Amino acid sequence: MFSNDDLSSLRWDATSGAVEIIDQTLLPHTLRWVHLDSLDAYCHAISYMQVRGAPLIGITAAFGLAHALQENPSDAGMAEAFESLLATRPTAVNLRWALEKILAEVTELLPFARAEAALQCAVELRAEDIANCARIGDNGLALLRQLDAGDTLNIMTHCNAGWLATIQWGTALAPVYKALAAGLKLHVWVSETRPRNQGTNLTAWELGRAGVPCTVVADNSCGQLMRQGQVDCVIVGSDRTAANGDVCNKIGTYLKALAAADNNIPFYVAVPESTIDWRCPAGDQIPIEARDAAEVLAIAGIDAAGENREINLAAAGTRAANPAFDITPAKWVTSLITEHGSFDASEEALASLRVQLGC
Numbered sequence: 001m002f003s004n005d006d007l008s009s010l011r012w013d014a015t016s017g018a019v020e021i022i023d024q025t026l027l028p029h030t031l032r033w034v035h036l037d038s039l040d041a042y043c044h045a046i047s048y049m050q051v052r053g054a055p056l057i058g059i060t061a062a063f064g065l066a067h068a069l070q071e072n073p074s075d076a077g078m079a080e081a082f083e084s085l086l087a088t089r090p091t092a093v094n095l096r097w098a099l100e101k102i103l104a105e106v107t108e109l110l111p112f113a114r115a116e117a118a119l120q121c122a123v124e125l126r127a128e129d130i131a132n133c134a135r136i137g138d139n140g141l142a143l144l145r146q147l148d149a150g151d152t153l154n155i156m157t158h159c160n161a162g163w164l165a166t167i168q169w170g171t172a173l174a175p176v177y178k179a180l181a182a183g184l185k186l187h188v189w190v191s192e193t194r195p196r197n198q199g200t201n202l203t204a205w206e207l208g209r210a211g212v213p214c215t216v217v218a219d220n221s222c223g224q225l226m227r228q229g230q231v232d233c234v235i236v237g238s239d240r241t242a243a244n245g246d247v248c249n250k251i252g253t254y255l256k257a258l259a260a261a262d263n264n265i266p267f268y269v270a271v272p273e274s275t276i277d278w279r280c281p282a283g284d285q286i287p288i289e290a291r292d293a294a295e296v297l298a299i300a301g302i303d304a305a306g307e308n309r310e311i312n313l314a315a316a317g318t319r320a321a322n323p324a325f326d327i328t329p330a331k332w333v334t335s336l337i338t339e340h341g342s343f344d345a346s347e348e349a350l351a352s353l354r355v356q357l358g359c
């Protein structure tokens with residue numbers, strides 16, 4: 001029924017227009033495809049992180065808006081669906097970027113023509129993401145080849161910026177997959193990424209499926225691994241990169257950037273153009289999502305019997321704060337790896353790229 005292979009996080013059926021996503025809250029123990037059949041289902045999937053990762057959030061929302069226009073293609077219906085989807089998560093700029101792409105495509109159309117045009121635009125955005133992430137992989141591979149001394153290349157990553165955060169390839173992990181295919185010997189330190197554990201639950205699962213040697217480590221051990229000379233480079237993703245090169249990414253990224261700088265380790269950020277917010281002059285203007293404290297105070301997994309369990313980690317009544325992202329100032333970023341090449345994380349370099357792109 002679906003024309004896409006299972007190594008994509010979102011698939012659609014060209015005949016029925018049906019869209020399915022992998023419910024990432026169930027990974028790594030259960031791989032379950034979920035059919036998104038209403039605007040509410042799309043909004044829930046993003047808010048509750050069944051899908052997550054900046055590019056995937058945007059593309060999912062694009063399909064969600066297309067679905068909503070099938071139900072109500074009026075100006076009011078379109079505006080309501082746009083706002084509902086935009087409100088699902090505040091930080092990843094891809095969400096607004098993708099929704100505005102759809103709006104630009106359909107606003108001037110007569111209502112009856114909007115849904116089909118929106119779906120085709122969402123399908124194109126999905127295909128472009130695959131191609132762009134593959135190019136990020138190629139551009140990142142060029143940097144890894146410069147570091148490759150012939151023995152094992154130790155790469156550290158944080159959170160999940162693999163194909164589960166995009167459609168295929170990923171951003172930060174795309175160079176890893178390309179390097180594996182190119183025959184480089186590599187190993188990946190996977191930072192667990194408390195509190196949602198995208199590293200343990202998603203990145204380790206992805207890399208394991210792909211046959212990439214990897215080791216899960218506690219977030220707090222990463223600085224010591226760098227000091228011990230066990231890390232050759234760090235590659236992370238981004239949820240929003242400001243026009244001056246400041247990077248907003250999963251909480252904990254900033255600390256890794258500081259440790260990398262202190263140990264003269266290259267710190268790369270894989271950033272598709274869709275994640276650069278040209279309208280945002282600096283990182284401190286990026287909204288940081290504050291998620292439910294329960295994500296810090298409890299943890300889910302399976303017990304020895306294979307049963308799903310959620311356990312409370314703290315005493316009843318314990319307070320917790322749960323900022324989901326942080327800002328890494330551009331000065332701590334060695335290079336931004338984009339589909340257009342690798343660039344300095346600077347206002348000048350990004351301004352030049354913007355001129356080159358004509359955007």
Ligand SMILES: CSC[C@H]1O[C@H](OP(=O)(O)O)[C@H](O)[C@@H]1O
Pocket residue numbers: 052053054055158159160161162165166170171172198236237238239249250251324
């Ligand atoms: C390629 S974007 C990946 C990016 O998204 C993650 O955030 P979340 O899992 O909360 O959506 C994390 O910041 C990753 O680096």
